Amino acid sequence: MNISLAPEILFYIGKFGVSNAMLWSFVLSLVILIFTFFIRRNLKPVPGRIQAAVEIFFEGAYDFTRSVVGDDRKTKKIFPLVFTLFIFILAANMATFIPGQSALTLQTEDGVVPVFRAIMSDYGLVFLLTIIVVISTQIVAIAINGPFGYVGKYFNVKGIASFFKLAVKGEFKPGLLAQGFLDLFLGLMDVVGEIAKIVSLSFRLFGNMFAGEVLTAVMMFLAPFFVPLPFMFLGILTAVVQAFVFSVLTLIFITMASETQAVE
Amino acid sequence: MELFNALGLNVKTLLAQLINFAVLFFVLYRFGYRPMLKFLDERKEKIEKGITDAEKAQEKLIQMTEDEKNIIKEARKEALVMIEKAKNDAGEKRNDILKKAKEEIGKVIDIEKAKMQIEKAETLKEIKREAAELIIVAMEKVLEARLGDKNDKELIKKIVKDLQ
Numbered sequence: 001m002n003i004s005l006a007p008e009i010l011f012y013i014g015k016f017g018v019s020n021a022m023l024w025s026f027v028l029s030l031v032i033l034i035f036t037f038f039i040r041r042n043l044k045p046v047p048g049r050i051q052a053a054v055e056i057f058f059e060g061a062y063d064f065t066r067s068v069v070g071d072d073r074k075t076k077k078i079f080p081l082v083f084t085l086f087i088f089i090l091a092a093n094m095a096t097f098i099p100g101q102s103a104l105t106l107q108t109e110d111g112v113v114p115v116f117r118a119i120m121s122d123y124g125l126v127f128l129l130t131i132i133v134v135i136s137t138q139i140v141a142i143a144i145n146g147p148f149g150y151v152g153k154y155f156n157v158k159g160i161a162s163f164f165k166l167a168v169k170g171e172f173k174p175g176l177l178a179q180g181f182l183d184l185f186l187g188l189m190d191v192v193g194e195i196a197k198i199v200s201l202s203f204r205l206f207g208n209m210f211a212g213e214v215l216t217a218v219m220m221f222l223a224p225f226f227v228p229l230p231f232m233f234l235g236i237l238t239a240v241v242q243a244f245v246f247s248v249l250t251l252i253f254i255t256m257a258s259e260t261q262a263v264e
Numbered sequence: 265m266e267l268f269n270a271l272g273l274n275v276k277t278l279l280a281q282l283i284n285f286a287v288l289f290f291v292l293y294r295f296g297y298r299p300m301l302k303f304l305d306e307r308k309e310k311i312e313k314g315i316t317d318a319e320k321a322q323e324k325l326i327q328m329t330e331d332e333k334n335i336i337k338e339a340r341k342e343a344l345v346m347i348e349k350a351k352n353d354a355g356e357k358r359n360d361i362l363k364k365a366k367e368e369i370g371k372v373i374d375i376e377k378a379k380m381q382i383e384k385a386e387t388l389k390e391i392k393r394e395a396a397e398l399i400i401v402a403m404e405k406v407l408e409a410r411l412g413d414k415n416d417k418e419l420i421k422k423i424v425k426d427l428q
Contacts, residue, residue: 006272016276025281029288036296043303045310058300076301080293088288123271128281 003214007122008113010106020115021122028091028119061086069255078254081136085129086247092119093209093239102220121210130202133250134194141257156187201249208242400424
């Protein structure tokens with residue numbers, strides 16, 4: 001049994017190594033796109049079964065997003081990112097359950113490698129998605145607070161400045177100084193929080209999917225019949241829940257960032 | 265760095281995935297979400313409009329039924345009035361006709377009566393004349409036998425004439 005933390009390289013295009021996870025993420029994206037075009041082409045005022053199912057899913061997601069965001073205009077901006085993340089992660093996780101994948105291997109220079117790998121157990125991709133989320137959050141925060149307000153939130157020297165202003169006038173209030181330093185410290189902690197967000201968000205998804213992969217592999221190795229089934233059911237649950245958690249956290253981060261001013 | 269290698273992180277891969285996700289996102293946004301939302305909104309509007317229209321139609325229908333009822337009521341009333349009037353008219357006419365008929369019958373009877381009167385008078389006259397002739401003939405026969413006198417004859421004639 002060979003478990004690799006990094007996705008295995010299947011083949012090279014020039015010097016660029018195409019890993020199994022990346023290949024499948026591309027294939028999956030293509031499938032999603034084709035499905036989208038198929039739905040788009042066949043949109044009818046009176047929906048058929050497939051369209052009705054898609055509509056229920058889509059509208060449910062939209063209504064849920066709106067219930068979190070609270071306002072229709074904002075929802076229209078946030079929804080595409082959140083929903084894309086959700087269906088991409090969900091599809092990637094569910095694709096793990098297409099049977100027969102682990103049987104396919106490929107002989108390469110690095111040895112025998114599996115052709116298929118759970119897409120979200122490629123940390124590179126998860127990391128990238130997280131970075132996209134965090135950067136979007138920061139952009140929203142900057143757009144809402146303005147660049148100075150944004151920087152001021154993390155390097156909060158307002159309290160200290162007001163202490164010195166008063167000190168120049170002759171009023172001496174040490175309490176204000178202490179408050180100022182506390183604000184500065186809390187602001188710096190927020191920076192740490194933003195960085196921690198990247199780590200927590202990405203490793204939650206990656207960890208869950210990778211653990212699921214490993215667990216399934218181990219169970220298959222130990223007892224290939226029937227015993228892995230409960231773990232696979234659990235895996236389906238994890239697949240849905242993690243996709244949901246990732247996108248909902250994205251939604252909440254962005255919503256919070258868009259409301260900073262209102263809270264203050 | 266070692267950690268990054270162990271996790272399979274490198275810039276090229278990240279870039280490739282970024283492009284992949286960006287394409288996925290934009291295509292889905294452009295061809296998936298926007299038309300879908302628009303489509304759903306349009307249909308929502310349509311359905312809302314349909315429902316309001318249906319409500320309006322329902323109201324109108326109720327109004328119309330009410331109107332219809334009123335019209336029927338009115339018509340019934342009018343019909344009753346007309347029937348009443350017709351009955352009255354018919355009664356009057358009958359009375360008129362009866363009266364006229366009676367009058368006519370009366371007239372006819374009067375005329376008949378008058379005719380009968382005249383006939384009766386004529387008959388009586390006839391009877392008288394015939395009786396007078398008979399008497400004259402009888403008288404003549406009787407007197408001829410007893411009187412041959414011219415004067416007497418004259419006298420008798422005169423008497424008979426007076427009788428007539």
